[in-house]
Amino acid sequence: MHQSPAVFPTERLKGIVPFVCAADAGSFTAAAQQLNLTSSAVSKSVARLEIRLSVILFERTTRSLKLTDAGRAYYQTCAKILEELTEAEATLAAQRREPIGALRVALPASFGRICVMPVLLRFSVLYPDVRPHLAFSDRFVDFAEDGIDLAVRIGGPPTFPPSLAQRYLGSERLIFCAAPAYLERRGTPATIDQLQGHDCIVYGRADGAYSLWLYASDDGIGQCFVQPRIVASDAEAQLAYVREGLGIAQLATWLVRDDLRAGNLVEVMAECATDGLPLRLLWPIARQLTPKVNVLARLLETHLRIR
Secondary structure, eight states, X not given: OOOOOOOOHHHHHTTHHHHHXXXXXXXXXXXXXXXXSOHHHHHHHHHHHHHHHTSOOEEEOSSOEEEOHHHHHHHHHHHHHHXXXXXXXXXXXXXXXXXXXXXXXXXXXXXXXXXXXXXXXXXXXXXXXXXXXXXXXXXXXXXXXXXXXXXXXXSOOSSOOTTEEEXXXXXXXXXXXXXXXXXXXXOOOOSSGGGGGSOEEEEBOTTSOBOOEEEEETTEEEEEOOOOSEEESSHHHHHHHHHTTSOEEEEEHHHHHXXXXXXXXXXXXXXXXXXXXXXXXXXXXXXTTSHHHHHHHHHHHHHHOOO
16 A cells, blocks of 8 residues: 655745745745745745645735635744744854743733732843743643743642643742721721621632631631622732721732831731742743743742742
8 A cells, every 4th residue: 555755844844934924924926035036936835835734825816815724823833933943043053141032921910910020021121132921810821732931820739740840939928917997997806716707808719619718826727717798809809908998808918018018908816827829930841941931930039939
């Protein structure tokens, strides 16, 4: 039985550059000018690529060149491959140790905006050749599917895949706090049991489920169930309610430290404060030696480590 010859990786690369260039330029003629080729050469290269792939990549008319759905999907993959090759060659050719290229970073929503953004702004000033792409989400990202180079995570699964490197930065500190106006109006709780008589603002999901409060005691770490007045799935929203004097919340010190210093909030039941979720940096092991990941990881560790 006749078998088609194997297509080697070098053969797969043929036609990709003319295809991507034509898609970007919008015509074979414009692509030919950029590549210093003839329009016919570019057109034939793309046609051979379509034959090999058994798909139509472009809708051709006398006036326009438009990607098909299959062409658009193929273009996204090819453009990413060429971008990574360009970055690798630029780094090797110049023997550069400076970070360069696109850098995809995943951040927790509130912690990312409040604590990580100042570090990233400084990083962008120091390394202008890096192009950050920031994704804010409290969900645990899929590094491969989302193309993430580095992630800052609070919490997460107990174990991580062996393909990921990680750096533990400490655990957040959880305290109970309220606005002075609220405490003046409703009184200051002295024990965990007294929280039942207060307006409690808790972290929860859209389906109504919410987190129990943890607290330190002589017997270890306890859990406190309260009937909340307000449930919010965003830490900054919780903070806004507490600032307004609408109740008591258990919040991380990274979120409330400025308000505590300014006197906008007051810590209550300090003896009940406890450690919360762990803070980590995560990145694919395959990318840990690239300058852009290595430099940013060290900068984040320096500024975000919880002591």
